[in-house]
Amino acid sequence: MTGALATLLPLAQIDTGDTAWILASTALVLMMTIALGVFYTGLVRAKNSLNTFMMCVSSLAIGGIAWALIGYSIAFDGEGAILGGLGHVALNGVGFEPRGEGTIPHLVFFAFQGTFCILTLALVSGAVVERMRFGAWMVFGALWSVLVYAVLAHWAFGGGWLAENGLLDFAGGVPVEMGSGFAALAAALVVGARKDYGRQALLPHNAIYVLLGAGLLWFGWFGFNGGSGLGTNNASVLAFVNTMLTPACALFTWFVLDLVRGRRVTAVGAATSIIVGCVLITPAGAFISPGWAMVLGFLGAIPCYAVIVWRPRTRVDETLDVLAAHGIAGFTGILFLGLVAQVGWNGVADGLFYGDAGQFWSQALAAAVAPAYAFGATFVLLKLVGAVMPLRASEHDEAVGMDVVFHGEEAYASGEGAILVQPEADGELLVADPS
């Protein structure tokens, strides 16, 4: 009785301001999955646009359920080096009391972290759109959320071995960005290229969606980074401000690189650079000064641009360039913060430029290990799923388009030639009599 009562009473260490902001941040990050759906949908052909969006929407279901049932426990229960425990399976022990030293209810922390798992899973879909079977995607997604995302989240955030080794990762350079980016590369290799890849121009069907999605992602990223201080503290404030600065500088660099390469500034490129900028600052968050955050945007965009230009010349149909925009940007951000972190700003650690070479090596270890695990585990997982069920649609279905094949809907249905079918009492579907 007293236990149940205690959970309902406000606890001394909970801060209402902190809780309010993380509640809002959680909603912002959840919206990012839909924003990503808009972004991805604009980048594919019209006949696959609903399916591409639905891969993100399905992440809300399978990522959210997998997180509640087991992923959260693997990531955040206990301080095991490799894996967390099973103490929080199905939200066991997750209540109104704060977690550890926190100032927000454990439930809020759980939900905030859950939105990261959902978004990361949705990111991976960018590698396999326009040909992966929807059912196989969902089976893969449920397993991936637990076996790859939750494990990496434990290493970086949950007291696992990378965190123990001194890794600084503010909002998910390891689990979210390198996790999704290098998993995407593995997924693209296992599922294989679209049948027309490299033979026909496969163009974005709506560049406005691409810009709109990127803009909404940036908006949501203020909750993603700004909430990762887990309160309304200096860390959140600095990460919030840096989330404004780094993408602005990445945009500028992208403009310049576009001008040099093609003499025109492109809209799809601009949208991409917004994502790249947000990813760059994700690991560095509140560990680096606003000035260095701007430098990170200016310089960090360059390797991502290079990979985005190079990748389509290969046989690897990593369709929406998750590797370049997330993997490479996350890798760059993780390393960069090891150079320029300042105790004066973050109160935690200095980077190499400020006298602590050890910090850089902690970052470098994570930058080597996280991609290797994300790539290897995803590769094996998809091979196993592929042994049980076909991963990709037939050539015929690919030609028709995923929307009609898997969802029985079209994104831009005209209604011409559509005959209304009336449900009959005996369960038979009969065509309506027009008279």
Next chain:
Amino acid sequence: MKLVIGIVRPEKANDVLEALYRAEVRGVSLSRVEGHGGELERVETYRGTTVKMGLSDKVRFEVAVSDAFVQPTIEALCEGGRTGEVGDGKVFVVPLEQAVRIRTGESAEAAVTPVVAR
């Protein structure tokens, strides 16, 4: 002088263009049309509304050619457009009374002989 009309699957339009190019047929118009050629009807559902989609998207090629090019054009349309399943489309050949190139006023065979912009 004939007008060759080919109605093909939209996903095969690029293959047809490629085949026409290889047959050295230049000067093509194409339009998006909807039609029905005996293929299976798709059932789509939007909330409570279930519909049978009787019409499928197709691409209609129109190629005006001199007599020597009629057969190569037909072959290119068939070769590029074929998947072997119902719904691959049709080719129609109709006589052409007159053709005029708007820019120069040239008519008949001269009007359907392609020139390349420099």
